[in-house]
Amino acid sequence: MTAPIPEWLKGLQERVAESRSADFSRWPLPEHGGREAAVLVLFGESEEHGPDVLLLQRAATMRNHAGQPAFPGGAADPGDGGPQQTALREANEEVGLDPASVTVLSELPPIWISVSDFVVTPVLAWWHSPHPVYAVQPAEVERVARLPLTELTDPANRLRIRHSSGYIGPAFSVGGLLVWGFTAGILTVLLDLGGWSRPWDTSRVENLPVG
Template identity: 35%
Template sequence: MMWQDAEAMASWLAGFAGLEVADEEGLGLRQPPAKAAAVLVAVHWQDGEWRIMLTRRTPHLRNHAGQISFPGGRIEPEDASARVAALREAEEEVGLPPAMVRVVAELPHYDTVTGYRVTPVLALLQGAFQPQPSPQEVAEVFSLPLALALDTAAYERHPYVRDGVAGHYYALRYGDYFIWGATAAMLRRLARHHAANP
């Protein structure tokens, strides 16, 4: 494919809408998914390659402090859809104007161990973007090479025990960044789909 062609990339990304999910993430015991959330998986061209935008949460947050995540959060009652929620959260967290975002697909939801049902919203950024992270929520905005995210061999499997139930989670290393949990699991779904549909 033509990696520098935005139209070709948008068309290619839209193919992930057909992603099939096999529940083999190994998370073991999960709470019932009672809380709806959405995240923005934003692909953009930077430094000669396609990349995915990620954030590092501030260390003082009550939940997920210091973790790597996509921009996103709860779907509020006033949000008309997961797409609207993801765009709203991205604007609040990193200053991303919705007008710069071309949504190409909503991916199958991901259920977390903490009871969230997360809808990943896959999108292409249109034009150069200078992040303006919210100091209350985001310590840093960075981007992960898409080629690394799509490499199934790059994911590490780690065992854990939660509430007496054994399971495992996946992690992805990029420089000093350790991406794990739901974020790594959702990225790995993209990688597995890409490997099965090259």
């Protein structure tokens, strides 16, 4: 299903069409291998907070990415017809998202995550008919949140995080969530492409909390 795209989202949609994998990651795609996966980057809008993006927080008991905020998504299944179907299926399974409430705008360039050897395609979408979402599987998803763009772009909520490996990357401290890693990297680029970013103190570096 398609629906009219709001004016505030059109600029991002146009610029994403011209983006490349290198705009989102310093790691080139592997010539061979890499398990296919997709995530749903779902922008919505509420009367109370204006434009927002949907994130979930992984359960603290998960073996991988425990407690980490992320976009809905996961590995491709053999029956999926491509990244869009993977992202929508995973969002339905994780947070109860109705695929009919979503207008897919485009697929971002695939990104290789070297640590897990996944090649992830972010799927950009507009939530034209928002509805309540929730943690369908509490053992996997601890929390679901719609983070307002006004809070993500607030300089007071932006920082860089130093991982124990030495990696330093962008992060957001919003709504009780510390968003870092792959998800924060995608958000950072999209905020820039959308023309929403505001100057912030990139010298603010904090260590990633343990546990």
